[in-house]
Amino acid sequence: MTYSNEDSLFCSKCGKSNDVGSLFCSNCGNSLKNEEIVEEVSTTQENLNKNQDVKTEYINDSSKNYTDEELSLFLEKNQLYYMEKFRVIESTGSKVSWNWCSFLISGYWMFYRKMYIQAILYIVANFVLGLIPFIGWIGNIALWICAGLFGNYFYLEHVKKQFCEISCADSSNRDMLIQKRGGTNIVIPIILLIIPVVIGIIVAMFFAALGTMSYYYY
Structure with missing residues (x-):
């Protein structure tokens, strides 16, 4: 693997420090660009896997068993x-x-x-x-x-x-x-x-009938 910082790239084959942007190792001629690309792809794939794990964990939330x-x-x-x-x-x-x-x-x-x-x-x-x-x-x-x-x-x-x-x-x-x-x-x-409406009507009719009977009685 090629290790890097802001000022240099280190060859994974011989460990020689090279200038940033170098395509080949100045000591052994090992390609630095290809290994850098592999490293970036590996990092990207690792991030995608983490995101997928988070998404799967959310979908499998036991509190929501419906779509x-x-x-x-x-x-x-x-x-x-x-x-x-x-x-x-x-x-x-x-x-x-x-x-x-x-x-x-x-x-x-x-x-x-x-x-x-x-x-x-x-x-x-x-x-x-x-x-x-x-x-x-x-x-x-x-x-x-x-x-x-x-x-x-x-x-x-x-x-x-x-x-x-x-x-x-x-x-x-x-x-x-x-x-x-x-x-x-x-x-x-x-x-x-x-x-309640029906009960109210029945009660009103009852008192109305009661009032009518009282009127005739007196």
Whole structure:
């Protein structure tokens, strides 16, 4: 191998010091240029191998067992928004990422994104806090804010869990399972919106009928 510094090149054959830019050794005539090229190629190949190892390590990250195409298929709607939010969460390690939908319509949004367990727990917690005067109301406000701050993180964890369960299934049905477990469910949020309206109408009709009976009675 030819060793070099800023002022000289050393022949790998006899060790003679030569001027920088010399093509042949002044002592034995050994080609210095060819060995320098080999050294540069070897260094370049070594750097490429290191880059490839880093790339392979990133691809084989166990925390991400799905491709971007599969993630897009799972999300179904607003893919670009959530993929960007997930990328920021994973690259920075921060769980905080504001989501207006998870803040304003927390439980409905969770049902819409098929996070059923999270939605039920949120509604139960909201209901229990609502029974506690003052402190419970403050707790409800804190719960809304937390839903807005951590909604994207909770959704990312939900996505990872679903893909982990999908990976254990038959690979031939992978796309079908992704579509089935992912996507959105608009039916449950609509039902939850209709139920209070229906109850309100029934209660209003009941008191109206009660008032009419009282009028005739008197």
